[in-house]
Amino acid sequence: MSDKKFGFSIHSDRQHNLDLADKRLYRKIALMEPSLQRCIFCGGCASTCTASAFTQMSFRLISLHLRRGNLKEVKSYASKCMLCGKCTMVCPRDINIRHVIVLLKKEFSGNEF
């Protein structure tokens, strides 16, 4: 909403502040599926992903946003996954992606972000 007197509002800052990032979920998942830590963000998962053909799904971005504490994004991406497991087959770092998603889906069931 623009301020009535001045005709504009102060833009919000897009700059990410890593000091304030909530990394608890990342740590929790990494404890249960340590292979997640090996991710090199190559995007192999996203390019083979069935869901990504029709939605914004990208495990590469889940992996990133989880580390940055952007849980809204993580939840939204994770909800698109159909658990087909193709990503797990192509991952060059042999991350059990399917398991990571299952853990995330469990985490988010009943929790609204």
Place this chain on the structure above:
Amino acid sequence: MNFVCNTDMTERLKKKVLIIGAGIAGLEAAVQLMNLNYDVEVIEKENFYGGHVKQWFKTFPDFQDTKPLIDLIAGKPDNLNIHFGSVPGFAEEQNGIFHVITDKNLHIHADAVLISTGFELFDAHRKEEYGYGIFNHVITNADLESFFQNGFPETGKLSLRFGFIHCVGSRDAKAGNLYCSKVCCATAVKQAIEVRQHFPDSEVYCFYMDMRMFGKQYEELFQQAQEKYGIHFVRARLSEVNQNFDQSLLIKVEDTLTSKPMKMSLDYIVLMSGMEPSVSSQSIATLFGIALDNEGFIKVSKPFIAENITEKKGLFVAGTATGPKTITETLNDARSAALAVHQYLNSK
């Protein structure tokens, strides 16, 4: 062809090889050439041998102490002839004999000269926006090695946040160095692990543009850093460093994989200064009248097939004087240079 010294040669008057620089390249070449029965003299500008490696705590990827490594190289011949604290001041070649006079007025007549003048670490002061020499806890990879060797300054804090900045002075037109310095990625991973070992409660971030883990066991080391040591890797290049009110350091980067500007506070910033042509290489090139390549390293006569041969007959080069190299590569290069010298002198 048999390269091992033969009896014919031992009976001849020994030919002399002058080696300039007693870093690991010069040392390794000296040892090889002595084994081939040449008379070797080494001049070294510092008062110690081992060069940069001596100032390094441990190697990558296997965390070996550097000291035994240098002793292993230099310790082979007991009679290694090194003139410390000397640099060549004059050089002249006549009929294939090099006449070199050092700044200490030592005259050396050599049948061949091997330049192993190494590299210089990029002077991090030049990246003014990184605040080296301005903010107390902005240090370089070399400073960190010396902390490992001599102890860390008291911080009064246990859970320290470290940020390793790759490509400092490398891949940077503003710094005048467009090339990749090659060893810094692996060094950063090694040092990041050492920091985690040294400060178990610390949090460590590496800011990289590309992880160039090209060598044997390097990628494994990278993976270990992520998994075993929980080191975070962020694809970003440092844009600037500022100091927060609480004296911690504030960095600004772009989190390029999410396309967002990002800031974070750190307790220590470690700048991975890259390898630059050494000043000694440049002055020696002038002295002997040989050319430098575009980057300022000593120019080799033919890439691939004559990497140790300069454009001047009888003048050879080994190690990082021709470009960034790992320890393994430097030692191999030194052996290759020794062979090139041997072939030259043998056919002279």
Place this chain on the structure above:
Amino acid sequence: MELTGKQKIWEKYQKEIPSDSYYYARSCIRQNFWPGSENTFIKILREELGKDIKDEAHHTTCTGIAYHSDVVPLETTMTVVARQFSLMSESGYEHFVPSCITSFGLYTEILETWHEHPEIEQTIRNFLKESTGRTFEKPKFLIHPSDVIYSLRYEILKKARYRLINIETGRPLQCVEHIGCHYAKMFPDAGVGGAEFPHVLAGMVEAWGGEVIDYPERRSCCGFGFRQYLVQANRGYSIANTKRKFESMEPYKPDLIVTNCPGCPYFLDRWQYVISEMEGKIYGGDGYGIPALTYEELAGLVLGYNPWELGLQMHQVSVEPLLRKMGFLYDPADKYVVGNQIIQDRPDHPDVLKVL
């Protein structure tokens, strides 16, 4: 580790500043919002230091603000700049001193472009000839007035009547210096102290007794952004930038902000008022805000000039708290007296920001 980094950088970026004979080109923004500053600059040079400075009627805008708001083509701007040089040559001067930082940056860039591409310079010479019949010489030196004040800072100190010291505590005033992006970010060698740790204002502050605050957002833009301020719909960008700076400097409790560029003090002053109206937030100063001055105003205060002739009443943030800290003797009533006339009007008070 020896922390001599800043000194080393300052030594590296010392440019040659001619000591006399300046051709002054006025700034659109400085003339409008801080007319007293330009006159103070001339007064200090002529009356205090006996320098020769040419201030003539025929020069115009360099079109810089329009160029960076993109409504004026590069060729047009270059030709207008060439005309300014022509006026300088015509007056027999060689040291061009543009009051504005946008101009200073633009002139630097244009001279650099001409140097790299002589064919462009020739095209512009032809344009100027065709449109005005003029020819021109390029300036021997291009310097900003702040460079001149910087180079004369110790001479000003000799004549100083006040110091940047809090007379009650005896401690140095805490000063935020804001350089203006186009001073050295484009061409670090063009600025005293370079792009990262400019010394041009810091040198004045330190010479006159103050202490410079190095806060995390020091290097950030004031938020002008040309079109981002000029168009009302975009102003949320402009104020957001400035707000980020205020938040970053707030913990250091600055006594004042000193600026290099004519536009920056406008934003650093006005946005304090707007943020106070919109969000009820006032940065520092017991509800009065942080005074944002031009370097000429600061020099004028150090020399003991009448604050109301410097034009300090044109700022929205009141400067009186600062004057009191400095122990400055001033006449509050004189604010509204011009010659033998008295301005009867008084400015309205903002809703939140306290004013005097």
Place this chain on the structure above:
Amino acid sequence: MSELIEHLKNDIRIRESLNACIHCGTCTAICPAASFYDYDPRELTAQVHEIISRQDEDKLKELLSGDYIWYCGECMSCKTRCPKDNVPGVIIEALRSLSQDSGLFAESEKGRQQLMIKRSIGEWILNYGYCVVGDHLNLDLFPEQGPNWQWVLDNIELVFEKQGAHFMKEGSGAMRKVPQQDLDELYEIFKVTGGLKRFETIEKFSETKAQQMGMEFDETHDCEYFKHVYTHNSKK
């Protein structure tokens, strides 16, 4: 060969400020626009590089017709940082010039704002010899100036006189009246170098756009279209 792309390629600003990008993000890290708009100078640079190397005219038109090129504030902080000597801020200047000269600026909300800038700063240059003229900066258009500025405007001649300025008077001094002969020279320069042509192009395409949008359009600051482009912000 596309004329638009040729034009862009030959712009000195593109020749000097566009090199291959290594996607390091040092520009975005400190870019004010990247913080306060959905904008990334790194991606912009790479995009333009790709457009030129692939001769992709459709992509260029899309870029010139959109909001994306209008977010940058031209602070040039990126110039200090780029390790490849790119200058996203200068690339933007070239794109905006082309967007206006091709008329495509009128296709985007942010681009259409150029009319306001032309009719203020642009015209003030020709009429007064200044980019900014105090007594035009009223609180209707610039309410953030605050009550002190209102007081200055109400008493402008006296306030300026107090500071030794010559508000719209003959001779030298701050805010003096620039002599007519000098304004004439400025006008000639604008005529010869394409400045006037750009002004005309901005007016022409704005008028067409106003008709398409069904808004009143005249040469004043009071018409519906002018007010619309000046105040409308669909993003907030």
